[in-house]
Amino acid sequence: MEATAAESYPGGQLNQEDSFRVIEIQPGERNAPINVRLVTTNLQDCAPYEALSYAWGDLTQTESIEVVTTTLDNGDNPSAPLSVTISCADALRRLRCRKAPRSLWVDAICINQTRVPERNHQLLLMPRIYSGASRVVIYLGESNGADSSDAVMDWLREIHEPSDSSGHLPPPDLNVIREFLGRRWFTRVWVLQEVRLAREAIVVCGDREVSWDAFRELRDWVANRRVYEGRHRFWDLPYTVQSLVSDGPVSVLSWLPSYHAQLLHKLVHTRDLGATDPRDKLFAVIPLLEWEIWRYREAYPAAAPKESGRADCETTEFDYYGLSPAEIFTDLARELINGIGLRVLYCAATPAAIPGLPSWAPDWSYNNPQVYHVAFLRLYGLAGETGTQLRVEAASGGTIAKLGDVCDMHTDYLPLEQWEALCEPAHLECELDQRDLSRFIDVLFKGDTFNESAAIQAVAAVKRYNHDKSGDPSPKPSSHSLDWIFKGTAQETALMDIFQSALPSFQRQAERLFHACHRQRLFVTDAGCLGLAPEAARIGDQVMIIKGLDAPFVVRPEFASSDGPEAVLLLGTCYVERGTKTEAGRVDLYHTISYEERVIR
Template sequence: MSRPSNPISSIENVECQAAPIYAYQSLPGIDYIRRVIIHPGSLQQPIIISLDTVLFSQDNYPQYEALSYKWGSEEHRELIRVDIANGQTISVTSNLAVALKHLRRTDKPRTMWIDAICINQADVVEKGPQVKMMGEIYRHAARVAVWLGPEADNSDIAMAKMEYLGSQIQFDFAKTMRMSPAMAAMEPDMADWKIPLHLESKDLHAITHLLLRSWFGRLWIRQEISLASSAAIIICGHSQVSWPVFLRGIAVILLKPRRTVCNPDPESISLVENLDSQLLKRTRVLTSFLRSAHIHASLFALRDTFGTSGCADPRDRIYGVLALLPDFLGKKIVPDYTKPFGDVYKETFLHCLRTTMDLSVLRECECGTGSHIPSWVPAWSTNPKHTQLHNQFASSHIAA
């Protein structure tokens, strides 16, 4: 039986559809950003926002939270109202609309930076400099809020389990990448990688579905969350966990052998094996989170790690990781969405060659990459066909 629709919400939707689209005012300069103020309201009420423009510089970092999320399908969009007084609207994806409803407070406004709203997506000239600033925007946010999506597949169980696992250990992200018991650990053995982690099959099912959510498959996430302060939070439905605790939970899941408690029948065993294989698909990206956020990677190492991650615009294969590159590379590449992606790839590759004077980057070139780029330029828009063996796989680091 379907639930009755909210008549007030239906009226608001009709009014939004008839309202004019919001007209962005040009930013005063390249050192300015917009912030979105989410007006207070209940989960059922229509979304109302305001936009303001503020100076963003070393001498004047404004207060805001930054949102990290999956845009969602462009085919499913909703209109949200910008200031009830002027009656204009902005079109956002349905996933962002749901996020806004969960993020807004009931008693006071919430000021955030959200790329889809704060950057005029229709203005490619504005978009380039704003994308260039995104690393600093996430770095200087009071908090980064990660939106995984609404509650589903026992996500509340998964969030609670990840919070518990993460609370049991300490983890050295910068040096040894080893676990040690937390000061108030109820299970000190959780930090011993030789002792298997016992999980109920329902817990494994919930955690796997949580880690397979589309946010973890986004290209932009490493930049957004790696640059975030320790106040970052993960939000799924009505559950939230601090990012550092969630990250330690990931360490437990990845670094300890698992023994899943399930019924001994073939169907249950097959289900557990399938969940394990599904979780394996996220291993490379999840492992990258455990490395120190302050270690810069090369453009090619990032491609190796995030080559299968999703982004809507092929140019973002470069622009989405700029803040993770060494300064001599990242700060020299200027996003320009007026250029075809083939030109962006070619210019980036030539810049890497001139800067590093290292011809080994030519190994990233692959045959059959299409007519958009020369054969001597890496096809960053496609998944890598091979994996480079890096120094950590040297025989001196591996015990037989």
């Protein structure tokens, strides 16, 4: 459910607790103007209807439709225009019957998006609206050609319901399937609730139609391909497909101890999904989570978590859209911290996209951050907090004295040569000695190397790639024989693809390198400690170790006063090697620090 620009809405007010509206799309030819009747009804005695699940698309690209409002007292009122997005109009045109009306619930039309009280009220009803529909119609958009989306839809229908006449239908090209699953619908957070609560769901793309159950076969096909070809040669299905085609009600709820832990888990896993209104990143998952808790308790009453955080998993009346995104996310962070502790900070990253958000409050509208898998971290208690400031016990892990460029795997940029130069002792003109090289390798992989020899070769191969990509005429770097790794030239090959001909174990090690370094910067502290920091870091920032948390953070000091603790801005988590070199050998950094009170603003 997302919001359009304000305009005159043709429907009247919804006066009953379970009132909502449906539309009847009037019959017409394919390209005829769109006319609908807007009917007010209630959940108790409404006529059968379908619910539409689709992506709104560009809010600036709209089309006008004609709406006739039907009321119990006055019958049909004169028609009035209503602007909807092009995507909505395309869906209505595609789903319209030629000779009979078709009843649908469509959020952009059935909810007055300009009235905050109504949006709040309908938000609470949406789970019942989708679960009460005879089926949910998923509209992915129009076809983009017989050899692309049409081919995928035909293949999905064939693997789900094989026909004797067509024979074996081979899968489309892998890039075609990827493009199909890259359609906007698969990236939206609201669709999780819309499909999960459906009695039945069908997928419409152009003039093709297939049951949503066909995506279970797609999931199994991808899993089998990954087994035979290796994860490095494949890709992950969109979270919307992975999560919505699960077999049965068993889920993470069996090992997450509380409602707050379950909510945080759901927010982390849906973080890459989008919503036009950032507040919907929360509002879309709360009803879904509560429905899943109810299903899990129903199926496994003895094993279900005892504490839910909400009475009988019912969402209470709340002024959802009357609060700003900053207020919503700040209150959410405070509630999560009160419920499960400071591990919520692992999800915070600066800069936030939402103005006025404290640095300790995760910005859930911010996609693709480098965050930890918080559901697997230990549970700790809460330090005190006041207003928009969070008080913690923390210690300094040093000040960033040297800082490298940002790695960006999407542009084939992993500046290992520059990073390595930051680590070299000033008096050395050669590459790192073996002891320093081990530290460098450890940091590049964030301590996750199962084969140091393969890790060293992977680093050498990336440096060789960078050398060839730059066209440097000097001798190729590294003493290793790396010709077996490369197929084609660096100009023709993406950095992430240079290991495709290597052994699977080598490829997995290289994957860890790319994942660890993406959107990170190598740094050296004033004490000589190496680490990887988020891209927002700069020289002069500090490494801060919060008592009770495993991962350190990069923070930016704001001020220190004589009558209060030091205030800092939280930039995000970082990786720091476990010790610092000294004349006596290596000292465990985490065992030589003292904690003081700090304020995170």
